[in-house]
Amino acid sequence: MSWSYLGIAVVFEIAVAISAGKAQGFTRFGWTAVTLLSGAIATYFLSLALLTFDVGVGYAIWTSVSGVGIVILGALFFGQRLSLSKFFGVALVIGGVIGLRLSGAA
Numbered sequence: 371m372s373w374s375y376l377g378i379a380v381v382f383e384i385a386v387a388i389s390a391g392k393a394q395g396f397t398r399f400g401w402t403a404v405t406l407l408s409g410a411i412a413t414y415f416l417s418l419a420l421l422t423f424d425v426g427v428g429y430a431i432w433t434s435v436s437g438v439g440i441v442i443l444g445a446l447f448f449g450q451r452l453s454l455s456k457f458f459g460v461a462l463v464i465g466g467v468i469g470l471r472l473s474g475a476a
Contacts, residue, residue, distance in 0.1 A: 372418070372419045372422035372428075375419040376416070376428065380432060383409075383412040384439045384440055385408040388440070389404040389405040392404075430467075431470055431471075434466060438464060441456060441460055442460075
């Protein structure tokens with residue numbers, strides 16, 4: 371169940387990043403509200419996952435997978451360029467997450 375909680379936390383953390391970009395420095399109320407609500411939900415589900423995961427491992431996986439998701443969505447939907455160096459960085463992050471998983475994290 372902890373992996374499900376972590377997955378939900380990742381989805382909402384991605385929503386935080388996207389909505390924070392749209393909030394334009396918290397000057398747009400609707401996007402600001404979405405940012406804060408998504409952040410609260412992401413943090414709640416992360417805290418549930420951390421009942422099973424080591425804090426360092428759970429947090430590292432959460433931030434890493436969220437970051438990869440944001441980069442991919444940025445390239446697919448927001449016209450952000452996915453250069454070879456970004457692609458290589460994403461591959462390294464994915465490799466690190468796999469390594470943490472293989473280390474016996476939850």
